[in-house]
Amino acid sequence: MGPASLIVLTLAAVTFSVIAILLSRIVLKASWNPQKGQAYECGIPTTGQTWIQFNVGYYLFALIFLIFDVELIFLYPWAVVVRQVGWPALVEILIFFFILFIGFLYAHKKGALKWS
Amino acid sequence: MQHMWNFAQLTDLIHGWLYETFPPAWALAFEMIIVGIAVIGLFAGLGLVLVLMERKVSAFMQIRLGPNRVGPKGLMQSLADTLKLLVKEGMTPDGVDRFLFNLAPFIAMIAAMLLMAPIAFAKDFQIWDLNIGVLYVTAISSLNVIAILMAGWSSNNKYSLLGAMRSGAQIVSYELSAGLSILTVVVLTGSLQISDIVTAQSNGWWIFKGHIPVLIAFVIYMIAVTAETNRAPFDMAEAESELTGGFHTEYSGMKFALFFLAEYINVFIVCAIGATLFLGGWMPLHIGEWTAFNGIMDWIPSSVWFFGKTFFLIFLMMWFRWTFPRLRIDQLLNLEWRYLLPIGMVNILLVTVIAILKWHF
DSSP states (O other): OOTHHHHHHHHHHHHHHHHHHHHHHHHOOOOOOTTTTSOOSSSSOOOSOSSOOOOOSOHHHHHHHHHHHHHHHHHHHHHHHHHHHOHHHHHHHHHHHHHHHHHHHHHHHTTTTSOO | OGGGGOHHHHHHHHHHHHHHHSOHHHHHHHHHHHHHHHHHHHHHHHHHHHHHHHHHHHHHHTTOOOSOSSSGGGTTHHHHHHHHHHTSOOOOOTTOOHHHHHHHHHHHHHHHHHTTTTOEEETTEESOOOTTHHHHHHHHHTTHHHHHHHHHHHTOOHHHHHHHHHHHHHHHHHHHHHHHHHHHHHHHHOOOOHHHHHHTTTTSOHHHHTHHHHHHHHHHHHHHHHHHTTOTTSOGGGOHHHHTTGGGTTOOHHHHHHHHHHHHHHHHHHHHHHHHHHSOTTOOOOOTTOHHHHHHHHTSOHHHHHHHHHHHHHHHHHHHHTTSOOOOHHHHHHIIIIIIHHHHHHHHHHHHHHHHHTOOO
16 A cells, blocks of 8 residues: 555554543443542652753753754665665765764763763 | 554455445545554554563563462463553542643654654555655654653642653754664665665665674663663653652543553554664665575565564664663663763764765665
């Protein structure tokens, strides 16, 4: 099958999930009491809001990830043709890696990859 | 005997019969429905089998018996668990972002289901053999992180939020290593199409033909996908002793079951891709020009080869779980950024040299 399979698979996933959830809705016996809806945290009532700003500490990784992910995308077409192109392709990718590596070293030196 | 296992003939037969009996539009619709039902069946079946396998393997590793009461040798255990989950109430706690909270399990399921498309389950038996199969897999598998972040953020629970953040950092980091090791096989094959990659291994699997660099790539791939599917020893996202349940703390009932199912399907899919790229997918064990040996190996049906290899890799991942202690989050990120990524980059250059010099067999 062609691209239509994407639609079929998406519909299959949605149908499966909806049927599962509906089935449990029909079967289950729901009950309610005021404590049931509380967040499952420590047993005592939670303090403060959840959706606050806090120091994620992962954002630098996210930034570096973005650079390397784009690099990966560039590598895909290169990987397909590298056997036909031969040595020039290797030299080009070495230059590409070298530039990236300098950036990586800079990030490393700045301590971006260090957990603190 | 052999034609019985030939799925290509079976699908052709159904295809031909449908188009003879019904007008084309109806035949197409029926075909789609058949594919949809087959995939849902595979999905549910795999979920049941993998959960049982996980429990049996853990029991085996710990010299226990594992589930052995429900059905013969406990084979019906996961079915019973599913029934139990079905009658559990799927609550929505107060103060959650209802829309995102309910949407997240659907996204997880859709991402897992879409990944089924390019996988070659047997010879000529594939839902969609698209020419960028490997790229498609990498692209769709990163959708999973959206579902996890969505679930963690919308739950209005601090543990969920922290778990989701950790999981996000972990998945995106390890995606790079997985991508680089996938690329080694692409360099050797010169194609992104799954069927081309499998055909290229008809005189031996890449893990044997590609010398040590492909072996390194395979090891890196297994580590990276273990991290990507949030499995121990990289299960920071749901480290029970720290974050209760991680991103799915607030989920219960069927929505939790959907997350659980999607997680196991993801394990199956990454192992299937690993088996396809490095261990030849449905290709039987062939050694170069040994025609007699290859002929004997061809007698084992291709689907048996595929599922055998995939389940071997799944077993390997379960083995990891009971062998290594859980990493700390800083150790986890160090492992990726200081070791796996640089090794992967050097490795791909080595593979390029091998491919250009045609040193591989």
